[in-house]
Amino acid sequence: MYVFKHAADLKAYLDNARTAGKSIGFVPTMGALHEGHLQLVTTALEHTDLVVCSIFVNPTQFNDPKDFEKYPITVEADTAKLTDAGCHVLFLPSVAEMYPEGLAGGPHYDFGYLETLLEGAHRPGHFQGVGRIVHKLLQLVMPDQLFMGQKDFQQCMIVKRLLEITGLPAQLVICPTKREADGLAMSSRNVRLSPTERAGATLIYKVLSYITEHHAEADYAPLIAEATRRLEAGGFVPDYVAIADAETLQPIFHPTSGKQVALVAAKLGDVRLIDNMVY
Numbered sequence: 001m002y003v004f005k006h007a008a009d010l011k012a013y014l015d016n017a018r019t020a021g022k023s024i025g026f027v028p029t030m031g032a033l034h035e036g037h038l039q040l041v042t043t044a045l046e047h048t049d050l051v052v053c054s055i056f057v058n059p060t061q062f063n064d065p066k067d068f069e070k071y072p073i074t075v076e077a078d079t080a081k082l083t084d085a086g087c088h089v090l091f092l093p094s095v096a097e098m099y100p101e102g103l104a105g106g107p108h109y110d111f112g113y114l115e116t117l118l119e120g121a122h123r124p125g126h127f128q129g130v131g132r133i134v135h136k137l138l139q140l141v142m143p144d145q146l147f148m149g150q151k152d153f154q155q156c157m158i159v160k161r162l163l164e165i166t167g168l169p170a171q172l173v174i175c176p177t178k179r180e181a182d183g184l185a186m187s188s189r190n191v192r193l194s195p196t197e198r199a200g201a202t203l204i205y206k207v208l209s210y211i212t213e214h215h216a217e218a219d220y221a222p223l224i225a226e227a228t229r230r231l232e233a234g235g236f237v238p239d240y241v242a243i244a245d246a247e248t249l250q251p252i253f254h255p256t257s258g259k260q261v262a263l264v265a266a267k268l269g270d271v272r273l274i275d276n277m278v279y
């Protein structure tokens, strides 16, 4: 696996590969890699000739400075995992490499109402930061296909919109959420849970399953209230429990014919977890 720290070197390498007719798959991450990330790499290897993974803890998408400071960094272990997975290229830029213009300011992306609800409402500026870094990475890597996880459901919708806004030609491939044996969605933040918190964290999965099992009920308000009550009883502080149209993310309160998604964001101790289930 080639490791590049500088954008110019990565670009030169990828330009050559493209000229040689290779299709490029891209998996952007913030590192502390787990099986969920590696599944994206494996899927990218099945779809494209040359797979690039980036590891960059993007400061502009953290609305909470403590969350940024505590974000786990495990570059050596990550490099070994990517090598074992068969990834071809790892891009490991510094903050100065990605933001030579500085962190302040930057473009504004019109994500419309998508940015005003759920994660957008609870993490002001988060999706602008996601848009800014994904745009930069896409301009650099120019992938044929971009692989992202359903775990970050709203982020996938934002990136889809970003592709429309920028006209960049990458095709977005959304991969299913990889879970631990007890149902907890794999996340880099899970390592920050204490053993007791880790044992209780599966409640998010149970609550999402509870919602999907009761989706035929006429009124979703009591369902959401009960899901919230269960999370609180399990020691969580929920940011939101929501049921939405899976195509538009508009909240819904009654059964519909189309696909729905149940979404939860909740804090356990000082770790904020998100998960969702489409049905």
Ligand code: AMP
Binding pocket: 028, 029, 030, 031, 035, 036, 037, 039, 040, 147, 148, 149, 150, 151, 152, 175, 176, 177, 178, 179, 185, 186, 187, 188
């Ligand atoms: P992150 O490193 O958390 O920014 O995630 C990088 C990519 O991996 C994003 O596209 C995430 O949606 C995806 N991802 C994170 N956790 C999982 C998971 N448990 N299953 C599938 N994809 C995931």
